[in-house]
Amino acid sequence: MSLKRKAVSAATVAAATPLLFALMPAAAANAHGYVSSPASRQAQCAAGTVDCGPIKWEPQSVEGPKGLTSCSGGNSRFAELDDDSKGWEVHPVGSSLDFTWTLTARHATSTWQYYADGQKVAEIDDGGARPAPTVTHNVDLSGHSGPTKVLAVWNIADTANAFYACIDVNVGAA
Numbered sequence: 001m002s003l004k005r006k007a008v009s010a011a012t013v014a015a016a017t018p019l020l021f022a023l024m025p026a027a028a029a030n031a032h033g034y035v036s037s038p039a040s041r042q043a044q045c046a047a048g049t050v051d052c053g054p055i056k057w058e059p060q061s062v063e064g065p066k067g068l069t070s071c072s073g074g075n076s077r078f079a080e081l082d083d084d085s086k087g088w089e090v091h092p093v094g095s096s097l098d099f100t101w102t103l104t105a106r107h108a109t110s111t112w113q114y115y116a117d118g119q120k121v122a123e124i125d126d127g128g129a130r131p132a133p134t135v136t137h138n139v140d141l142s143g144h145s146g147p148t149k150v151l152a153v154w155n156i157a158d159t160a161n162a163f164y165a166c167i168d169v170n171v172g173a174a
């Protein structure tokens, strides 16, 4: 009986090991950040609010070259984030609100930028500082009303890349 149990457990380990090795480097490389509140599109994927592909396992990984304006950061794997008709939860908000980033890696930061329907509404310059694991910015959206798509951008100081997150809000509905 004990021999049989050992055999089973060895087989289980053998089966699980390649999977572990496949996942480990990805997990290390995917340590970045995303807007967790109000729930961004990728946060809704991670929470199962919306049914999504691989982005649901790594909402913090929407990384792309600086200067993009897409919710997917140009990642074809995450293209569904660009789909405005996917049924994203729209957050009722006032004329200003707090956006909170959850950072799984605290990269030196140049700027944080917020665009409302393509128009820049806020930019915070961190001057290359290392952010806290959680970062919150209060953003004034009073120039907008009704359903608005906010693109939040985290520009990294020491790479050419940025992280992207889209948040769907209804300005003036709260």
Ligand SMILES: [Cu+2]
Pocket (backbone or CB within 6 Å): 029, 030, 031, 032, 033, 105, 107
């Ligand atoms: Cu990172």
